[in-house]
Amino acid sequence: MTEKTISDIGEFGLIKLISHDLIYRPEFVKIGPGDDGAVYSIPDGFDQVISTDTMVEGIHFTSVTMSAYDVGWKLCASNFSDMAAMGADPIGFVISAAFPEKLYTSWVERCYEGIRDCCKEYRVNLLGGDMTGSVSGIIMTGTVVGIVPKDTAVRRSGARRGDVVFVTGHPGDSAGGLYALLHENKEYSGLIEKHKHPRPQIEWGTLLREAGASSLNDISDGISREVNEIAEASGVSIKIDKSSIPVSAEALEYGRKAGIDPLSWALDGGEDYELIGTISKEDFEKVKNRPGIKEIGVVTDKPGKGVFLKQEGHLELLEVHGYDHFEK
Ligand SMILES: Nc1ncnc2c1ncn2[C@@H]1O[C@H](COP(=O)(O)OP(=O)(O)OP(=O)(O)O)[C@@H](O)[C@H]1O
Ligand SMILES: Cc1ncc(C[n+]2csc(CCOP(=O)(O)O)c2C)c(N)n1
């Protein structure tokens, strides 16, 4: 028997197929999926945070770089990561999907396995969505709602002179993984795993908010863009020490073999979904000994606002070369 496509079962058959195991935090749900809208509640003393992010076939993934499961996982991870970057806890998620009619139903089922696994792990309710046809590939948009104690959301604009600049994890791994996937190199499985299954840093976002982080941003477009966004929003200069950027051993090794400086993956690659931000020296003491965080620079009062990269004793302007959807 040939495999079923979504046009064989129709829009409502498809919705039925994926509509199970959607709620992982029932305490916040008043009316769940299945009605015209879902109704959720939030506890007293919290603000709500909302953000949205899209995955487009041919732009964010191809059948070579990501499986259906991976697309589902990463759609959730990239959305939840924006909650981490606000110091918030994601609680609810909706998905708008546009699918070509020839897509196999099994693709959609596996994609929703990835979605379910990520929602389950981070305890986020899948509150509903929308399905339409597409004449040019798969497009999936997620919208996430999170909660944060009132008036404590961490902005990009709070960096102050003297603050430490920190980063979590190993930025550059995702771009290294993408390079490996596009060059059919399966050896660097750790990097590939980071590209396919990034982990939104919700715990770090909460810890850093509680510790007093003055600014936060998640690394979706590369350190060079994210840190410049913080400098601009905060009206400060930032100095980054190039040698302290925590590139992983695997990225270093693969970069050496491929003849690529892995720091360019960290600075300009993106999709790491790690956190970058600033915090006072005193507050950094509270978190600096935990594994997975690294001081990489300082907020300065250098005139001429911008970001400077220190290497071998001299400073150069850190220009933004991160991912830009519309750059030629
Ligand atoms: N189409 C749009 N309409 C209104 N506001 C937008 C639109 N696209 C982006 N923005 C806003 O511009 C700001 C920057 O958007 P951007 O997409 O760069 O967010 P990000 O978190 O830096 O990146 P990512 O998309 O990777 O999460 C956000 O506050 C976002 O809400
Ligand atoms: C096949 C393929 N080619 C290139 C890339 C790289 N890429 C695409 S979008 C993006 C930035 C984040 O997106 P957004 O800003 O929309 O959140 C990056 C780094 C990829 N993932 N797959």
Ligand SMILES: [Mg+2]
């Ligand atoms: Mg973001």
